[in-house]
Amino acid sequence: MTGNGPHGRGHAVVAGAGIGGLLAARVLAGVYERVTVIERDALPDDAAPRRGVPQSHHAHGLLSKGFEVLEDLFPGLGDDLVARGAIIRDAQNDVRWVNDGHPLLQAESGLRCLMVSRPTLEHHLRTRVAALPGVEIHQRCEVVEPLADGATGRITGVRLLRVNAEPEELPADLLVDATGRGNRGATWLRALGYEPAPEERVDSGIAYVSREYRRRPGDSDVDAYVIGAEATAPRGGVALSGEGDRWLVTLFGMNADLPPVDPDGYHRFAERLPVPDLHRLLQRLEPLGAPRMMRIPVSIRRHYERLTRFPEGYLVFGDALCQFNPSYGQGMTVAACEAAALQACLAEDPGDGLARRFFRRAARITDVPWDMSVGGDLRFPFVEGRRTLRVRLLNRYIGRLHRAAAVDPAVGRAFLSVANLQVPPQRLFAPGVLGKVLRPRAARPAVAAPVVAPAGVAADPVAAEPAPRSVPRAAA
Template sequence: MAGLLAARVLADHFPQVTVVERDELPDGADARRGVPHGRQLHVLLARGRQSIEALFPGWGGDLLAAGAVLLQLPGDVQMLTPAGLVDRRAVGFEALSASRPLIEATVRRRLCALSGVTLVTGRQVTRLRADDRGVVGLVTRDRDGAEAEVDADLVVDASGRGSRAPAWLTELGYGTPRLILIDPQLAYATRTYRVPEGLTADWKAAMVLAQPPSSRIGGYLYPVEGGRWMLALMGAGGDHPPTDDAGFTAFARRLPHPLIAEAIADAEPLGPAVAHRGTTNRRWEFHRMQRWPERFVVLGDAVCAFNPVYGQGITTAALGVETLDECLRGQRRRFPEGGLDGLAARFQRRLARRNVLPWSVSTNQDTCFPAAGGARPGVAARLQYGFLDRVLAAATWDPAVADVDIRVYGMLDRPTALLRPHVLAAAARTSVTDRRERRPG
């Protein structure tokens, strides 16, 4: 997704954009090898949808026409937290729920319709080509081993967690970037079901949230195209969901609330559960390197990859692409003749600043798991967690607090919105043990 969105932005600044993809891409919305988590449940946050719609006007309509499900968060979603059910009277925001292959396919179709964009499939980038000042192109190899050189004014690496950018930088003499890892030892598994005919529930989706360190398991049940549910079960600290039929169902029954287990009891499974364990939070500190090659930038999961459970991946990639667009527009003002000097290093610094917030959201929560690597939460962090627990508890009975909390979750508002007077007052008079008796419908 980072690469597709980046190509769309580049098309506004360069006459020819070439997307090099290792996979042979499917004609439709099918999972593919190059996206190992493609069969897992994906959540597209509201801010990410806004960003994609800005790049491809009408894209949301395309997705709906292909079967995506429109949801109102939290009105259509049972969000069960350790403090209780988030107040569904909150305004929140509209979301689109669809499988990852469908989200990707609709974006790819729109991108490939643009003039000047070429999609090259079945070729892998093996190395960068560089001169004394920076990158001038790359080398690709097909499945038969035949290599080809590609010239480029700018090379963008959006190849995800498998990016070889750190090795390439080392080989070119720029040094090796620092890598930060925080691993909650979390894994998840997703299974698809047919939505039962005649379902009369007053909700469309359900979330049973884990709360580290006391609760290590959770589950998300979301509708997707084709009249299906996707159920993702997750567990941290080695408490991982099995993929066999009996084990998966038993794990669902262990969730802190029976809502999801009861929902799937009469639902027809449409295949086996599929597991995924690539959930380590990982950040390459490219922005701190003393030297950086001109005309080479890295974005998306290739720079900063999160525990997917927080649903930030696509949205953060989209925000990174927005940053690339901003840098390219600024470069045009500095160098109207079209020079790219200084762009790459400037972009990596600005991208790092933009990634601070989603990185903090993911890693601050994950360090609460005893098994996670990284620094233990200090006094300030523990006070912050205590405040957030109170906000979450207040969101179970105050729709105004729930609305702010949901908008922060959707990355529409910054976390500082939680410091508004009404939220602070509600949190102050709410105990984290004050569980409101509001059973899900």
């Protein structure tokens, strides 16, 4: 061990200074004497996109659960970001949701959502983490490979490569791989004499095109739009209010139906969305730049919890553990929940077996959003995957739920509580919801609620209902 802390906890190295790496470093800083974050990018001094995070130009969703966890880890985070122009709103009352062509009825839900750009959120977290005692963030530096004791297999450090420098070795008691979608985990494990984790892959064929617009008072009676794709219309879009008096609009398409990057084609694509709401908004807005495209890599889940052999002192975190279809907005929230799980594992015992215990907890966290996103992707016939009877029945049920949510705010609140990872999917089958879904009233257009900031987090009656133990997880 390299350190002499009260429990023998010395030096932790986190590879990657994205959202996942910063959250891991925040938790480790409460346990390890030293935490070194290694980032190969040049990190901007302000809230600006960077090369290693090309998705930062596009709309990001921080679900209600993720916002809750971040405020626990970084007290005052919400107020600090609001002071920088971010917006906190009610996820049901202040957002226009359209799922399978059905507008979700707006009403107060008590589910707080944070509308902030990825660069602003990451810059704020990086500033807060860098100020923690014992934490250092090294930029333009890359972890080339982990180092381990040949006899025990325990991680002893990492080999680093800085810009215009010779490789160097940095001793460490713990390595956290938070290098995101481009991680080299399989290569690193094989080099250490271990098998890589088994993987699940789902390719939705999705691509994003985003554009910024000026936001003015009176643009809209809501602060965000979320237009989901339909099985017969594999396209959708998101418009989020944000800091700097901007709207950030992201249109997405799947398979061969992709948004164009020329401005006229971009607007014509918006006109082809399942409902006209977002296109009508764009007709009123002043663009601030050209559209930008990003093709989304395949969704991959790595089952580290299934490995029987794994080196001590090595963890995998965030997108390196599971990378989701980003149209569901789950990635940052799952990383936040993993940080809370890591904190609990360290509190129990930071010693041997940490990876095994963390991977088990992380797998339980990942189960629900992975099933939701994969089940949703499998609605589209061009997405390859096994469509079990369970998946088909659940997707059919969710389709009926969306119709019911257009006329009943309690059903909509139940759906959003699950989608925001606040309650387990079994709540969608609670008696008070199940009856309304199976015997829905005739759908009518949702009535837009006035835009009001929530006074606080209201109690969610759905969350108080007991969950039937025999009901499987739902796909959305």
